[in-house]
Amino acid sequence: MDANRLVIDLQKNTHSDACKNFILEHKPFILSTISARLNRYIRSENEEVFSIGLSAFLESIEKFDPDKGQFYSFAKLVIDRRVINYIRGNEKHIHEDIDTIQIKDNSVSLEEQFLLKEELKSFEKKLEFFGITVDELVESSPLHYDTRERAITIGEKTSHEKDLVDHLYRSKRLPVTKMCQRFMITRKVIYGSKNFIISVIVVFHEKLDLIKRWF
């Protein structure tokens, strides 16, 4: 359906579920628009600027006039304006009280991020020990969701088997045959994502709990 007509339809009731869903569906759009303006990535949806973006998007739905052109261009413009305003406001704010802003922005994650950074450094070092670079993990990641889940399960299971872990740390290679026998899996499952599985084993075995949350 044409976006313009859809938006006009939504304007009738911006509190409807349809409108809410429309906004949620466009999170990536909102996010990338904000991110492009800021030239940095948004850390999380809790970041203030993201809610600025969301309300700007809602505003653009409410104020959209098809005579003015395409909705997406219009929405982008609105979000951009609001984000710029926000940055300016923040800058003013920073000049006035830099500490409160810092704490406000990162109060929850600053310490955690520090710890995570430490974990990531040791993660990187361990991978290096196995001759794997972080960069290589990208190619080793199973593309398909199911395959990925399976690879993670295999990695986690392996990390609980002492002899397998010993074998890995000693020879720097996965004990593929043993793993296949023990977990009743085919070699194929392991081969495609060998490095990925090793990375999972490392995370579990080294108790890198903050990273583990992401698996």
Place this chain on the structure above:
Amino acid sequence: MTEGEVSVVKNGIIVKVYDDYSVVLAEKQYYRIKNKDGMDQGQPILFTEIDLYEKVTQRRGYKRYIALAASMILMISTGLFMNSDDVSSYVVIDINPSIQLMLDSDEIVVDYEALNEDADNLDLQALEGMGVDEAVEFITLSASQAGYLDLEDLEDDYILITTVSDDDEKDVEELIAQLKESSDIMKGVNVAINTASEEEMNQAKDEKVVLGLYVASENRDKDDITSVKAYFSDESLAEAFEEYGTILEEDYGHIIDRINNNLENLVMDEDLKQEIKDVFIASKEEFFEAKEAVTEAKEAYKAALASGDEAAIADAKLKLDEAEAYKESLEAYKDSVEEVKDLLLDQLDDKTGDLEDLLEQIEADKEEREAEREADKEEREADKEEREAEREADKEEREAERDADEEEREVDKEEREAERDADEEEREVDKEEREAEREADKEERDADKEEREAEREADKEEREAEKQQRGQEKEDNDDEEESSDDE
């Protein structure tokens, strides 16, 4: 995709920041994303598909061969052949370039003809006077120097040789086969050999198609037979060709080396590269080892057959079987190597292929094969032991039989001796009996005699007595007479 419709938001953390991009871990997967301001390791991050970083892989163009048909020029008609009186057979060599050789009865090149433009570009004057094998090697070398084939790149090279001869002599084919084994250049290519009649040769010339393929593709679309390389790259066509001719394959060692050398040109992790190389070298060594083993085992088997020793023959046969099984198991290796090659080609073509995956597969296959071989060997060993045990058992049985026979014979002998003894005793007894009988007879006779004598005595005495009686009576009578007389 219209503006605004960007997939989904991914929520993750920055694992590592590189110069041009960062690796993030999001939704259980690693991604590369474009760098923006303030990228920091461990930082939480929201990103979308448009933020993904496409790592540029270095693209290496490799030589593409121009289709033969396009470049073919009109042929000179067969009527213009020189020295046709001396020509006893023809050999057409198609690599693209295509060249026709005229051979005399000693398979010496007496004349040649460039069949296409590419062949025209080669300096072929030296061909005259060469033996056919030498000529084939010379043409191959010239073609490779001129860039028509690259013996070192990843693509398989084919040289098609079509012999045209009135008689069925296989001299040329044999010479080529020998050349294939001995020449370093020829080891590096696949040589396809086919035969054709002179009529077919002329037809192919008129139709401007590759002779050897023309003959092998009687019912096929002519479009199939444009280029030698394209033709043999098609497995089904190559297979079809083998119904008509033979393909002498590229030397395995050369394939390995070729692929190995090309690994250098690939954008790939060094360790993986090294790993593939190691596997390849190992496979190459194994392959030659296996080949050697089969040859040796064959010799040993022949020797054993000649010796006629049953156990030795069985043993040698066993070893030969083993060696052959080993070699066969390595044929799978060849397939794997082919696969690596294909993958490399794909990768050069910018298609994705998981080399590492395949490498692991090769290694796994190898392990499997080794395990199988081990198992086979054990089985064979067990068989061997069983057979030996059987042989041993047979031997023991035979010995036991022999022993038993001997014992029987011994027993027989004893029996016979006993019988003889018994006979003798019997005879002795008989004799004694007879003697006793004789004795008895004699005694009887004696007794009779005595009796008779006694009778005779008795008779005599009787007669004496009678006589005396008669004398008495006479005396009495006399007395009476006397008395009477007296009276």
